[in-house]
Amino acid sequence: GAVVSQHPSRVICKSGTSVKIECRSLDFQATTMFWYRQFPKQSLMLMATSNEGSKATYEQGVEKDKFLINHASLTLSTLTVTSAHPEDSSFYICSASGGSQETQYFGPGTRLLVL
Amino acid sequence: GNSVTQMEGPVTLSEEAFLTINCTYTATGYPSLFWYVQYPGEGLQLLLKATKADDKGSNKGFEATYRKETTSFHLEKGSVQVSDSAVYFCALNPSSGNTPLVFGKGTRLSVIA
Numbered sequence: 001g002a003v004v005s006q007h008p009s010r011v012i013c014k015s016g017t018s019v020k021i022e023c024r025s026l027d028f029q030a031t032t033m034f035w036y037r038q039f040p041k042q043s044l045m046l047m048a049t050s051n052e053g054s055k056a057t058y059e060q061g062v063e064k065d066k067f068l069i070n071h072a073s074l075t076l077s078t079l080t081v082t083s084a085h086p087e088d089s090s091f092y093i094c095s096a097s098g099g100s101q102e103t104q105y106f107g108p109g110t111r112l113l114v115l
Numbered sequence: 116g117n118s119v120t121q122m123e124g125p126v127t128l129s130e131e132a133f134l135t136i137n138c139t140y141t142a143t144g145y146p147s148l149f150w151y152v153q154y155p156g157e158g159l160q161l162l163l164k165a166t167k168a169d170d171k172g173s174n175k176g177f178e179a180t181y182r183k184e185t186t187s188f189h190l191e192k193g194s195v196q197v198s199d200s201a202v203y204f205c206a207l208n209p210s211s212g213n214t215p216l217v218f219g220k221g222t223r224l225s226v227i228a
Contacts, residue, residue, distance in 0.1 A: 032213035
């Protein structure tokens, strides 16, 4: 199956710093990538939809200036958590799909801890 | 609107027991249906899918049948193993394009030896 990677897998940072998370589709071109956030023992919450070469579409309640998303190529999307605070600590997961495929392939997730 | 409802866990089973995790959905149109599995500390892995009514998805001994008449996609496995312990998510894609999945809340399965 299709492979999606995320980097880093785990990051600890100080409050006020920015953190960039990369999501890559390794063996297919992802026209669309999705960013999710997952709190402990809960389901995934969609944050934004990212289409290559265009601005991301954010879900209601997600601050676009805080969670910057860039999808500059068909294999890479980045999520930057700006001026991170402890409440931003979470598990961030990306998924990718290509062309007309309805199947989404998920990355392994990035665990962010803001101290 | 579109929604997915799955049985609440946790579900605890003995090894070799039969597993059923119920999933029902509400959708306009003809969604595709999925089961994803999440092992501790990891992302989601696609377990199986079905794209139209009466399709049966199967993988690793798990199977689920797309039942349009009951709007259901229940996950079953005849004999679970300890290694099946994970969280299982039922999801739908409301269209054939690149649209976000709609997830159920997840069901945690623990299999004990």
